[in-house]
Amino acid sequence: MAPSQLRPPTMADVARQAGVSHQTVSRVLGDHPNVRDETRAKVLRVIEEMGYRRNFSARALATRRTRTLGVVASNTTLYGPASTLFALEEAARAEGYLVSTVSLRRLTVETLSEALDRLSEGGVEGVIAIAAQRSAVEALAELRHPFPVVAVGTGSGAGVPSVNVDQSLGARLATGHLLAAGHRRVWHLAGPEDWQEAVDRVTGWRATLEEADVEPPMLLRGDWSPLSGYRAGQELAGWVGRGLTAVFVANDQMALGVLRALREAGVRTPQDVAVAGFDDIPESEFFAPPLTTVRQDFATVGKRSIALLLDLIEGRTSSGTSQVAIEPQLVVRASTFPYLPQPGVAPG
Amino acid sequence: MAPSQLRPPTMADVARQAGVSHQTVSRVLGDHPNVRDETRAKVLRVIEEMGYRRNFSARALATRRTRTLGVVASNTTLYGPASTLFALEEAARAEGYLVSTVSLRRLTVETLSEALDRLSEGGVEGVIAIAAQRSAVEALAELRHPFPVVAVGTGSGAGVPSVNVDQSLGARLATGHLLAAGHRRVWHLAGPEDWQEAVDRVTGWRATLEEADVEPPMLLRGDWSPLSGYRAGQELAGWVGRGLTAVFVANDQMALGVLRALREAGVRTPQDVAVAGFDDIPESEFFAPPLTTVRQDFATVGKRSIALLLDLIEGRTSSGTSQVAIEPQLVVRASTFPYLPQPGVAPG
DNA sequence: GAATGAATTGTTAGCGCTCACAATACGTCC
DNA sequence: GGACGTATTGTGAGCGCTAACAATTCATTC
Numbered sequence: 067m068a069p070s071q072l073r074p075p076t077m078a079d080v081a082r083q084a085g086v087s088h089q090t091v092s093r094v095l096g097d098h099p100n101v102r103d104e105t106r107a108k109v110l111r112v113i114e115e116m117g118y119r120r121n122f123s124a125r126a127l128a129t130r131r132t133r134t135l136g137v138v139a140s141n142t143t144l145y146g147p148a149s150t151l152f153a154l155e156e157a158a159r160a161e162g163y164l165v166s167t168v169s170l171r172r173l174t175v176e177t178l179s180e181a182l183d184r185l186s187e188g189g190v191e192g193v194i195a196i197a198a199q200r201s202a203v204e205a206l207a208e209l210r211h212p213f214p215v216v217a218v219g220t221g222s223g224a225g226v227p228s229v230n231v232d233q234s235l236g237a238r239l240a241t242g243h244l245l246a247a248g249h250r251r252v253w254h255l256a257g258p259e260d261w262q263e264a265v266d267r268v269t270g271w272r273a274t275l276e277e278a279d280v281e282p283p284m285l286l287r288g289d290w291s292p293l294s295g296y297r298a299g300q301e302l303a304g305w306v307g308r309g310l311t312a313v314f315v316a317n318d319q320m321a322l323g324v325l326r327a328l329r330e331a332g333v334r335t336p337q338d339v340a341v342a343g344f345d346d347i348p349e350s351e352f353f354a355p356p357l358t359t360v361r362q363d364f365a366t367v368g369k370r371s372i373a374l375l376l377d378l379i380e381g382r383t384s385s386g387t388s389q390v391a392i393e394p395q396l397v398v399r400a401s402t403f404p405y406l407p408q409p410g411v412a413p414g
Numbered sequence: 415m416a417p418s419q420l421r422p423p424t425m426a427d428v429a430r431q432a433g434v435s436h437q438t439v440s441r442v443l444g445d446h447p448n449v450r451d452e453t454r455a456k457v458l459r460v461i462e463e464m465g466y467r468r469n470f471s472a473r474a475l476a477t478r479r480t481r482t483l484g485v486v487a488s489n490t491t492l493y494g495p496a497s498t499l500f501a502l503e504e505a506a507r508a509e510g511y512l513v514s515t516v517s518l519r520r521l522t523v524e525t526l527s528e529a530l531d532r533l534s535e536g537g538v539e540g541v542i543a544i545a546a547q548r549s550a551v552e553a554l555a556e557l558r559h560p561f562p563v564v565a566v567g568t569g570s571g572a573g574v575p576s577v578n579v580d581q582s583l584g585a586r587l588a589t590g591h592l593l594a595a596g597h598r599r600v601w602h603l604a605g606p607e608d609w610q611e612a613v614d615r616v617t618g619w620r621a622t623l624e625e626a627d628v629e630p631p632m633l634l635r636g637d638w639s640p641l642s643g644y645r646a647g648q649e650l651a652g653w654v655g656r657g658l659t660a661v662f663v664a665n666d667q668m669a670l671g672v673l674r675a676l677r678e679a680g681v682r683t684p685q686d687v688a689v690a691g692f693d694d695i696p697e698s699e700f701f702a703p704p705l706t707t708v709r710q711d712f713a714t715v716g717k718r719s720i721a722l723l724l725d726l727i728e729g730r731t732s733s734g735t736s737q738v739a740i741e742p743q744l745v746v747r748a749s750t751f752p753y754l755p756q757p758g759v760a761p762g
Numbered sequence: 763g764a765a766t767g768a769a770t771t772g773t774t775a776g777c778g779c780t781c782a783c784a785a786t787a788c789g790t791c792c
Numbered sequence: 793g794g795a796c797g798t799a800t801t802g803t804g805a806g807c808g809c810t811a812a813c814a815a816t817t818c819a820t821t822c
Contacts (some may be wrong), residue, residue, distance in 0.1 A: 120779075215815065424809085
């Protein structure tokens with residue numbers, strides 16, 4: 067009769083029951099080759115019978131491996147971070163790792179540091195930091211931690227291995243597309259200044275204009291939210307008829323707000339003003355009108371980040387690849403339908 | 415001189431350096447009261463100097479506690495699951511627990527079972543399953559696992575402790591609101607049949623109509639995506655002028671698709687057809703027109719789920735509360751602007 | 763100044779597993 | 793049939809920590 071289930075059975079219990087040594091049980095579980103089929107079968111049967119499961123902590127202590135990675139993220143209900151998170155976990159799982167996540171409301175030096183401490187106490191072997199705010203990135207390089215850290219979305223400048231979608235290129239694609247469609251100038255509604263991605267998108271936008279010998283118009287700022295886009299859209303509406311025909315908005319949510327503000331002001335999209343966004347959230351295709359935007363390949367970001375982190379953990383620091391850049395892709399929809407200057411289009 | 419940093423320092427190393435026993439170091443770290451201030455200070459200084467951090471696995475092995483919870487979820491890039499996930503992690507962290515997440519593409523008996531195995535091997539003390547698909551819920555009750563499991567979004571029927579937003583009530587709020595606004599009948603675009611939440615929303619919708627002595631019209635089905643909403647919207651457009659004046663859509667994303675289809679068909683919202691959604695995603699307020707919808711309090715869901723799970727883990731099974739229901743809230747916006755029958759409104 | 767008790771510190775066993783090595787079993791060859 | 797090599801199994805020692813208990817210190821009190 068099995069001992070009462072007060073304590074879950076140990077490997078020794080299984081061994082006793084199967085008439086072998088605990089080491090043999092360990093071999094069976096570890097898929098060691100040198101175990102007689104008969105023995106293996108018997109052990110497996112007893113394991114099944116007793117409902118035995120290896121104790122994680124004991125195993126981790128003996129092997130000095132927890133096979134757990136940490137992720138620090140913020141704004142995880144937004145499409146971008148949520149997608150990255152999903153991709154990271156999936157990639158980690160494929161490599162046999164579990165992922166512990168800490169989701170921050172605000173990413174500051176303090177919260178980041180606290181999150182790393184917490185993950186450290188949780189025994190993670192490495193951490194991915196989805197750290198788009200620049201302040202936090204700087205902290206990352208300073209902070210002492212007993213495990214490797216890979217940054218995502220920090221841009222390549224930080225003194226930390228990182229994986230990034232080429233935001234500047236994405237901005238170039240969108241801006242260039244608008245110029246190619248016939249627009250003389252392209253305005254820009256940017257994200258918050260302390261987000262590296264926002265900065266990079268501004269850079270790409272500005273560079274594209276300058277290369278086309280166009281003076282960049284006034285820069286507007288939002289906070290990624292639809293509401294901030296709406297407010298900026300109201301301001302933009304005032305410039306229609308005074309040279310504003312195209313806007314590149316730094317994310318789709320703000321673009322949604324812009325679209326609504328323009329509509330309310332009687333400005334038609336894309337006839338009067340073309341609008342492009344960034345992110346390709348699932349809703350964009352059904353905006354009024356469907357939104358031209360820039361798609362980021364989050365799955366690749368996840369895979370590359372995990373691969374880089376595991377390299378670091380295993381000590382195979384392929385130093386050359388510690389800065390990974392991924393190309394984004396332009397998705398053209400009705401909101402930037404080719405612009406054709408028409409007489410009589412005098413919006414109010 | 416400290417030993418070379420090949421291996422991270424252990425508690426014994428710290429103890430030696432500080433001239434105390436390892437147990438005293440343990441006491442300092444565990445905030446035990448009976449340690450002389452002087453001793454505590456010295457130990458803390460040495461810890462700081464050596465950059466010592468307690469070994470998670472050893473601690474977990476000795477205490478038999480990992481202070482880690484598992485979460486199984488699917489569709490984590492959608493607003494609802496992402497918000498729940500965020501709330502869960504935050505609530506768990508507040509209680510001193512770390513969260514390991516497994517995000518599934520599809521939630522089936524197999525993937526769920528695999529996820530639970532994985533989390534089990536990862537040493538979690540309990541699991542929250544965000545399991546909206548009914549097939550998966552049934553599996554939950556069957557599966558053998560060595561830790562308590564709390565289900566979220568499964569409805570209260572499952573044989574598992576669970577936390578739910580009252581979906582049926584949410585549907586009643588939306589449907590009742592449309593009836594009160596003067597609509598004779600309310601149509602419904604439902605979610606997939608195997609999602610409990612979709613079923614409950616249908617139930618609430620139907621009950622509200624029946625209580626008002628209204629024969630429920632034909633039921634439409636989508637898959638939560640904007641595209642499926644768009645397709646359903648095209649179908650709905652065909653019923654305008656034949657008794658269709660109001661639609662309750664089972665989520666905001668599909669509602670977005672419906673809005674677009676109606677617009678394209680020349681049907682005005684809300685003048686010709688009123689539309690209500692469910693979820694209150696951040697974008698809803700900026701749809702064209704802003705969407706009336708039902709808001710779920712995910713933060714509360716998270717807190718209550720964690721509280722319930724911890725009760726189960728600690729063995730204080732307050733059996734009465736093992737089914738928690740949370741009230742949703744109606745958010746009225748322009749898409750259901752009070753309906754006033756007007757002469758001459760002949761859509762089509 | 764010896765007795766008493768509380769505060770502080772140290773000692774000893776595990777927690778349940780894996781690793782390195784030792785021991786045994788089994789087959790094969792000459 | 794004994795020697796050899798290989799497949800299979802067992803043994804002992806930690807991994808680094810906490811819990812329980814034992815030992816010591818220190819201030820009181822009479």
